[in-house]
Amino acid sequence: MAAAKKRGRVGGRKRLMTPNKVEAAKNILAQGMPPKEVANNLGVSIPTLYRWCPASDNIHGPQ
DSSP states (O other), X not given: OHHHHHTTOOOSOOOSOOHXXXXXXXXXHHTTXXXXXHHHHHTOOHHHHHHHSOGGGGTTOOO
């Protein structure tokens, strides 16, 4: 593992939530779309959506 890391190899599964998806999710949630629909549109589960866009960030809703 150490030798692979030195060569620049990264292990594990690729992340479903890219920085672009996170930003899009935050924008869509701010507009008032339900989290279930946002998760379905992005192809992730609701827990994954909340991991990257916590509900506490979305308390204020659309403004």
